[in-house]
Structures are given as structure tokens and as C-alpha cells.
Amino acid sequence: MIYLDNAATTKVSEEVFEAMKPYFCELYANPSGIYSFAGRSMKAVNEARKSIADLIGAQPNEIYFTAGGSESDNWAVKAAAEFCRTGGKHIITSTIEHHAVLHTCQYLEKQGYEVTYVDVDEYGVIKLDELEAAVRQDTILITVMAANNEIGTIQPIKEIGALARKNGILFHTDAVQAYGHIPLNVDELGIDMLSASGHKFHGPKGIGFLYIRKGVRIGSFVHGGAQERSRRAGTLNTPGIVGIGAAARLAADGIQERMEKETALRDYLIRRVLGEIPYSRLNGHRTDRLPNNANFCFRFIEGESLLILLDQQGICASSGSACTSGSLDPSHVLLAIGLPHETAHGSLRLTLSEETTKEDIDQTVEAVKRIVERLRSMSPLYEDFMKKDQKKEV
Numbered sequence: 001m002i003y004l005d006n007a008a009t010t011k012v013s014e015e016v017f018e019a020m021k022p023y024f025c026e027l028y029a030n031p032s033g034i035y036s037f038a039g040r041s042m043k044a045v046n047e048a049r050k051s052i053a054d055l056i057g058a059q060p061n062e063i064y065f066t067a068g069g070s071e072s073d074n075w076a077v078k079a080a081a082e083f084c085r086t087g088g089k090h091i092i093t094s095t096i097e098h099h100a101v102l103h104t105c106q107y108l109e110k111q112g113y114e115v116t117y118v119d120v121d122e123y124g125v126i127k128l129d130e131l132e133a134a135v136r137q138d139t140i141l142i143t144v145m146a147a148n149n150e151i152g153t154i155q156p157i158k159e160i161g162a163l164a165r166k167n168g169i170l171f172h173t174d175a176v177q178a179y180g181h182i183p184l185n186v187d188e189l190g191i192d193m194l195s196a197s198g199h200k201f202h203g204p205k206g207i208g209f210l211y212i213r214k215g216v217r218i219g220s221f222v223h224g225g226a227q228e229r230s231r232r233a234g235t236l237n238t239p240g241i242v243g244i245g246a247a248a249r250l251a252a253d254g255i256q257e258r259m260e261k262e263t264a265l266r267d268y269l270i271r272r273v274l275g276e277i278p279y280s281r282l283n284g285h286r287t288d289r290l291p292n293n294a295n296f297c298f299r300f301i302e303g304e305s306l307l308i309l310l311d312q313q314g315i316c317a318s319s320g321s322a323c324t325s326g327s328l329d330p331s332h333v334l335l336a337i338g339l340p341h342e343t344a345h346g347s348l349r350l351t352l353s354e355e356t357t358k359e360d361i362d363q364t365v366e367a368v369k370r371i372v373e374r375l376r377s378m379s380p381l382y383e384d385f386m387k388k389d390q391k392k393e394v
């Protein structure tokens with residue numbers, strides 16, 4: 001099997017799994033307990049909190065554990081909206097956010113909030129002049145993702161942070177794809193809140209966190225006990241927290257070397273696909289993109305058919321977002337960068353990991369070439385196109 005769907009989820013590292021193990025059957029105490037047995041769990045939780053904070057230049061007491069990226073996004077956006085509503089009811093986001101942000105914004109619109117969805121350019125970069133023009137007296141929150149999960153484009157977070165700060169607006173970023181993959185520093189980037197999720201960087205599923213800058217006074221999202229300084233109730237998921245902490249330490253270790261290795265392999269993949277498959281295009285920014293992300297469109301084919309045939313060759317890939325697969329609508333991200341519906345249907349996202357090899361990439365490119373050729377040979381659209389094309393040449 002060749003696994004090239006690391007944007008959907010990653011393998012739990014062996015080291016992470018080993019670190020988690022004792023916290024199931026041996027050190028199972030509720031960390032909130034008074035006895036020293038519980039203290040050992042709390043100590044592990046605090047170590048994890050510190051590792052996670054260190055990776056973004058935050059303080060441990062600014063990290064709040066959640067059940068994953070979706071909860072963190074919901075919390076940040078809904079709680080900020082509620083907390084700031086006396087100052088206004090206007091929120092700014094982008095057209096290419098993950099559905100955890102987009103659907104939350106749509107929910108808030110039904111509650112009487114106004115949302116501006118700022119456009120992106122053809123590479124998926126938010127239009128900063130439009131963002132600036134969207135700022136109003138009653139804008140309370142800007143939420144823009146650090147890097148896109150489908151096309152990998154990295155956003156100008158520092159500029160957005162500065163704009164938010166200048167206007168006294170809270171700034172949240174969904175960094176689920178970026179955290180642990182590229183360097184991020186909440187102070188340098190002017191971030192007030194940041195979402196991340198364990199399973200996107202070789203930690204376990206069902207655990208994530210929301211960074212909330214000290215002094216940002218948004219309310220709690222899950223009400224109940226006094227865990228997480230009374231801001232997120234629920235018995236701490238000790239094994240999950242230990243796991244995400246270990247994953248953060250591993251991610252911090254050699255992040256630069258890993259980025260270089262993945263970028264080189266990604267660029268090799270991009271070069272081969274664009275060079276060897278006609279009528280193919282790269283989606284997203286050529287250089288300002290996640291080191292492990294490549295996203296292509298192949299004209300005249302259906303992405304779904306491509307994925308099924310790749311699966312028969314043991315290759316796990318995706319057409320964009322795991323969350324939209326199963327629906328026949330083309331990706332909102334590909335439409336936002338200006339692709340026509342037919343082209344957006346023929347997309348393929350390949351996301352690498354540190355373990356991906358050149359052989360994996362070579363095998364994948366060969367398979368994609370064969371399959372695209374085969375699918376096109378059965379496509380009447382392609383046949384028509386070739387006929388016209390040849391006439392043109394004569």
C-alpha cells in the first residue's frame with residue numbers, strides 16, 4: 001500500500017503510541033484527583049501542554065485541550081462571537097476555510113451575525129486588500145486558516161494578524177494543517193486563537209487543542225466541571241493528551257530537515273506529473289504551499305474514477321477533502337480559485353509524509369499516467385477535444 005492521504009489523517013508514530021500506552025491500564029487515574037496516583041497523570045498532562053505550547057511560542061496556560069480541530073474551530077468562532085457581540089456582530093473569514101469554520105459561520109448567520117467571505121486569488125491566497133476593505137466598525141473576529149487542507153496554500157498570516165491587531169479585532173487561525181508541519185509563532189504572527197488537531201501530525205485522533213492568548217476572555221464552549229481552568233469541561237483524555245504532546249515533541253525535532261525532505265519529494269512529484277501528463281495543472285501556490293501537499297486537476301476525467309482505480313493499485317489518495325467525498329459537488333476551494341465545474345471534478349490530492357519514498361512517488365506517477373490515459377480514452381469529451389485540437393493544428 002502507498003499512503004498519500006496524510007492531509008486526511010496520519011499514522012500514529014510508534015514513539016507516540018509507546019508514550020500513550022501506560023495511561024490506559026496502569027496510570028489510569030483521573031488527573032483531577034488529590035492522591036499522588038492522579039498526580040502522575042496530571043504531571044504527564046502538564047508536560048504535554050508545555051511541549052505543545054513550546055512549538056508555537058505560547059505559554060502552557062494558554063493551551064486548552066479539546067476533542068480535535070472541529071471542536072477547537074467551533075469553540076473559537078462561536079465563543080468569540082458571543083463574547084464580543086456587544087461590540088458588533090460582523091465576522092470576516094475566507095471562502096476556502098475548512099467546513100468546521102465555514103459551517104460554524106453559516107450557523108452564526110442564522111443567529112443574526114453578518115459574515116464576509118473574502119475571496120482568494122487563483123493560487124488560493126486571500127486577497128489582503130479585500131480583507132482590509134471588509135473591516136468595519138462592528139467587526140469582532142477575523143478567522144482565516146494558516147494553510148489550506150485541499151490545495152496546501154499557506155496564507156499571509158502575519159499580515160492578517162497585523163491588520164486585526166491594528167483594528168482591535170480578535171484573530172483566530174485554523175492551523176490544523178500547519179501545526180507541526182511548518183514553523184508558527186503566535187507572537188510573531190499576531191495570533192489570538194489557534195486550532196490544531198493531534199491526528200494531523202502523527203498523534204492520535206479525537207484530541208486537539210485551542211490556543212487562547214492570555215487576556216482573550218472568550219467563554220467556555222463545553223460547560224461542566226472545572227477542568228482546563230474552567231474553560232473546557234470534561235475529564236481529561238490523558239492518553240490522548242500524552243499522545244499529542246509526544247507528537248508535538250517529535251514534530252519540533254528536525255522540523256527544518258523534514259520540511260526540506262518533503263518539499264524536495266513534493267517538487268519532484270509536481271515536476272513529473274506536469275511534465276508527463278498532458279492537460280494537467282497544479283492547484284494552489286507553487287511555492288507558498290505545505291511541504292507535503294500536491295493537488296492536481298486532469299481535464300476530461302472524473303476524480304472519483306481516478307481514485308477508485310488508484311485504490312485498485314494500492315494507492316490511497318483523495319480528491320480534495322475527506323469531508324466532502326461522498327458528495328457530488330465539486331470542492332468549494334477549487335471553485336473559489338476559479339476552476340470551472342468540469343475541471344474541478346477531475347482533481348487529485350496527494351499528501352506525503354516523512355515516510356514517503358521516491359519509489360512511492362515513481363509508482364504513483366506511473367499509475368496516474370496509465371489511469372488518466374485509460375479514462376480519457378473512454379471520454380467522448382476528450383475525443384471531441386482532440387478532434388478540434390488536431391483540426392486547429394492543420
Ligand SMILES: *Cc1c(COP(=O)(O)O)cnc(C)c1O
Nearest residue numbers: 068069070098100149176177197
Ligand atoms: C482535519 C481538519 C479539521 C478538522 O479536524 P478534526 O480533528 O478532524 O476535527 C479542521 N480544519 C482543517 C484545516 C483540517 O484539515
